Amino acid sequence: HKLVAWWYQRRVHGILKRIMEKRVFNFSAGPCCLPMEVLKEAHDDMFNYKGTGMSIMEMSHRNKEYAKVWNNARDGFRKLLGIPAEYQIFFMQGGASLQFSGVPMNLLGEKKSANFLVTGVWSDKAATEAANLCKVNRVWTEPPKQYYNIIGEDKWKIDPEAAYFHYCSNETINGLTYYDFPYSAVPATMPIVCDMSSEFCSRPIDVTKYGLIFAGAQKNCGPAGNTVVIVRKDLIKKEKIMKITPSIMNFEEVNKASEQMLNTPGTWSVYVTGLYVNYMNKFGLKHFEDLAIARSKLLYDAIDSSSGYYINKIDPKFRSRQNVVFQMAKGEAAEKKFFAEAEKAGLIDVSGHRSVGGLRASLYNAMPIEGVEALTKFMKKFMDENKQTLSTFTSLPGFLKKKKKKK
Helix, strand or coil: CHHHHHHHHHHHHHHHHHHHHHCCEECCCCCCCCCHHHHHHHHHHCCCHHHCCCCCCCCCCCCHHHHHHHHHHHHHHHHHHCCCCCEEEEEECCHHHHHHHHHHHHHCCCCCEEEEECCCHHHHHHHHHHCCCCEEEECCCCCCCCCCCCCCHHHCCCCCCCCCEEEECEECCCCEECCCCCHHHCCCCCCEEEECCCCCCCCCCCHHHCCEEEEECCCCCCCCCCEEEEEEHHHCCHHHCCCCCCHHHCHHHHHHCHHHCCCCCCHHHHHHHHHHHHHHHCCCHHHHHHHHHHHHHHHHHHHHCCCCCEECCCCHHHECCCEEEEEECCCHHHHHHHHHHHHHCCEECCECCCCCCCEEEECCCCCCHHHHHHHHHHHHHHHHHCCCCCCCCCCCCHHHCCCCCCC
């Protein structure tokens, strides 16, 4: 038996070594790259989970063994984020986008409106979806066509009678983050709802500042198929929930279910999310914040030092550490060439979102610093091989334009 076990371990080691040699650097905005330690454990459990004789994917969600998997993931998040007992954790399906309807359905109550701070594509989608259910008050009353910064709270127009205040802390498509949200600008009795999808678990947060947090796991803490909802328990009330709310979106119904598992969940995605959270708990969120700062600085420095060859238009204080968006002065044709050649170099999915174009590198928790180093090295090489005069480029935002010295 020892000989068989030794042979098996050697074979697995050899397989993983060959896999690592062929792995690329995945800059996709989601699903994200995953730590090799997590992938290896998932690989080992694929065929026979902990000696049960079946794969975790075959296991009933009502199985006692799976209950341990489910609670491991929830307990892991509670430890990682410091979630107090007065908050409930739900694992739901439908992605974060389903919560664009789910949140108003569960929180409106007798209220007729909700406040939305729209700072990019995803908060705009959330506001548009909520408008099917209530009056949406966009607190930034005159938003720009392109979001390069965020308006100060002194200019917000808040509806004091609204049920809640919604914002997106990191706009995945637009590439900007609200690092220092002014909580005191929102009425004290009004729950703050935050879509944290693409920066969730990338830095420490104070959960008690929020009434509800939701996030798709597929950015920083797991595979696609699992949405984490963290909600203050006093907000889970029958009288707040709209009658049209489907049971699988009804927080009260989900909360009453055994293990808060109303129907069959995405068992595999919750399992891998639990592995990832265990991995992160070994280091703590400050560790991952430091990595995010180091990765993003490396890439932004490469952009800013390119003499305008690569351009990031976001106000530096709002630049995202998770989703670095940039354009090329040479335009769309050059960007397509960059994307194609980057892919050949093993730098995958650096194209911008189809709605805005350009280029984008997502630097989530599992992205090794070597990946960013490889990307910046490629950027320098591409620039050296494709140089041209950039004097015709005039679309930089004001804060990035260099003022001409007076003679």
